[in-house]
Amino acid sequence: MKNISAGQDIDLRVNLGGILMNNPVAVASGTFGYGREYEDYIDIAGLGAVIVKGTTLEPRHGNPPPRIIETAAGMLNAIGLENPGVDVFVNQYLPYLFEKKVTVIANIAGNTIEEYATIAARLEGCQGIAGIELNISCPNVKQGGLQFGTDPVMVKNVVQAVKAETSLPVMPKLSPNVTNIVEIALAAQEGGADALSMINTLMGMAVDVRTRKPVLANIFGGLSGPAIKPVALRMIYQVYREVDIPILGGGGIMNATDALEFIMVGAAAVSIGTGNFVNPQMAGDILAELYYYMQENDMKSLNEIVGIAVQK
């Protein structure tokens, strides 16, 4: 992959609101662990970015099983943000990734605005983080458990609070479980977001007709994979028209054609999530195919086609 980005005229680098990526293909949070899990299969330093598993302030044990179930062209997950907490992330996982020169985007989640801000402060000054992705699909315990990502005021406040604690680029990850995605995107931008990540999983469920119960112990789970691609494309299209900050697009990407669709509706870079489970080398394969596409189409930069399908 590295030799690809060293190509003659073609420039694959992406500046995602200050997050500097060597190429436009990242791997999505929660689908790639801390990178190391996939090292046997792919050169993780060659990825545009590794967005690591969501980090909370304190360790979390996660939800009881079953946590996942396959659905038509997709899967539901209710992991429950199992993670060892921000201190373990900083002390045990980050140094290795830094040493390996991996472009790391931290992904943070909290139950209160203060928690988000505290985690951001804890990451400040740590070597090897290119940016912070804010998972705002979390319940705000001080607001009766309403998801941060579903209320424009909370979105703006949480982005502002995190921005105040960090010098890193901040990229809220929008939840698709809203009626008006543009309103949320604009609120994030107003709060000072440097980029947007779109989309997180769609809330869904599955039922086991034999036991007559929901399959997931958590009842509801997040739908990901090819099944959600049309929804992701539609939302990015709508948001791209209204915001001035770059978008990291993802949701069901399985090949370079999918990635191009995202780019053409306005994504400056893409993320591969569930696809990694199917083919751990998918991100590398997609990058190679994007490169050939650019060669064939005489392109120097993907910027030439970002948002090209969008009628402004």
Add this chain to the structure above:
Amino acid sequence: MPIMEKGLVINHQQLAQDMYVMEFLAPSIAKECKPGQFLHVRPGNTNDPLLRRPLSLYDVDQEKGSISLLYRVVGKGTDLLTGLKVNDYIDIMGPLGRGFSLPESPKNALLVGGGVGIAPLVYLGRVLKERECQVTVMCGAANAGQLVVDDKFQQLDITFLSATIDGSAGYKGLVTDLLVTQVKPGGFDIIYTCGPEPMMDLVALYAAIHHIWGEVSLEEHMACGVGACLGCARRLKASDETYAKVCKDGPVFNMKEVEF
């Protein structure tokens, strides 16, 4: 080191109504394999079914560079696998997970399998024999037709006892009844088991009562298979706060670590 490989199918046979065995050449993976590990198999190349399916190493021929899988058709993915023909390629990743612990010196080992849970015990039996262990296998199945692996054990010179629910072969009843009522305890140093959880539960109880060291192989739904997604979580003991990852910490666990 686990890798991805395209295995070239060299043999694929239906053994019973819903049971198949498939052998393919995958020399790079084959040389890394240990009993109890599994492969993550992509059943097709379209988006539905999407995820890979975990299947145990049923047998491995390191010299030939081939791996065999024994699988039961239970849904979309395993149904698609039946369509693979000789000279087709199968998309596999592995070997994954922590396999069975192998004794340093020759031991008297008992292997208890139920249904398709017998699969990993065949490769285990082969390797134990190579290590000059005495091996006895007990296998439970619904009926004689489902007892698909007895000739494998014969070839390996392993004592094979069977139990069928309908009595059409071997002992009539559950394999655990066979174990408890027909077998003299004390003879075995090690027990390995794989199969339905109620069966493994009883086997573990038997091992505990007779102070025999043992291991179980667990199943959980998996997405990544490599410890990245945390989808295969399992609380080993009811009192545990944390979850184990069946794909990475297992699928094989010490019997003492697990409550059923």
